[in-house]
Amino acid sequence: MGFLARFFGVITSPRDTFAAVVAHPKWLGMMITTTLIIALFTALPMTTEAGKQATIDQQVKSMKSMGFDVNDQVYDRMEQGASRLPYTTAISVIIISPIFALIVAGIMFAVFNAGLGGEASFKQVFAMLAHAGVISALSAVFSGAINYFRAGVTSATNLGALLPMLPEQSFIGNLVGAIDIFLIWYVVVLAIGLAVLYRRRTQPIAISLLGVYAVIALIIAVVKSRMGGA
Numbered sequence: 001m002g003f004l005a006r007f008f009g010v011i012t013s014p015r016d017t018f019a020a021v022v023a024h025p026k027w028l029g030m031m032i033t034t035t036l037i038i039a040l041f042t043a044l045p046m047t048t049e050a051g052k053q054a055t056i057d058q059q060v061k062s063m064k065s066m067g068f069d070v071n072d073q074v075y076d077r078m079e080q081g082a083s084r085l086p087y088t089t090a091i092s093v094i095i096i097s098p099i100f101a102l103i104v105a106g107i108m109f110a111v112f113n114a115g116l117g118g119e120a121s122f123k124q125v126f127a128m129l130a131h132a133g134v135i136s137a138l139s140a141v142f143s144g145a146i147n148y149f150r151a152g153v154t155s156a157t158n159l160g161a162l163l164p165m166l167p168e169q170s171f172i173g174n175l176v177g178a179i180d181i182f183l184i185w186y187v188v189v190l191a192i193g194l195a196v197l198y199r200r201r202t203q204p205i206a207i208s209l210l211g212v213y214a215v216i217a218l219i220i221a222v223v224k225s226r227m228g229g230a
Helices: 003-012 014-023 028-047 049-065 072-080 082-115 122-150 171-177 181-198 202-226
Strands: none
Touching: 003 014, 003 028, 003 122, 014 122, 014 181, 028 049, 028 082, 028 122, 049 072, 049 082, 072 082, 082 122, 082 181, 122 181, 171 202, 181 202
């Protein structure tokens, strides 16, 4: 399968696409493309003055929730650095995304190869993970475009955005805010990729991954509730 066929195949026909990826585990082009898309649309809202201010306000809120004193000098330095936010954000994404992918691929490789007796190569696991990143890229495009026009920096794809009537700092508000529609889609696609790669049923893998996600969401909700929602 060519590059474009694999890119759109992850969306329209993930099982057939991952079968092709497993047979020919190419990952570099897809990793570069998805990383650049995510970096571009994550930084996009910060190219506007309103987006920069929203980013600063979010940073101040987070710092105060962790007990830091945000005085006038600190705030002035944050405002002075606002012009660099689109660039520093994009560069951070470009650096962190491949590292995060390597860590996740390493965990998957260890669990399925060492723990469950699988025989896939690390290159196959990493290629599969790189292609699943197409869903993350779509999420970045969707959220980035919406945040650009609404001058925000918060996620536009979690359930909290769809249920704004819930108290933002409550446990239930933080819980639904930790449940992201695109992330659920990503987990399901990842489960399909792992099932194809290790010749296992998709459902048990998907249930296990979604269970881990649910635990993480609960932990995030508890921590954010105690920190005032930041």
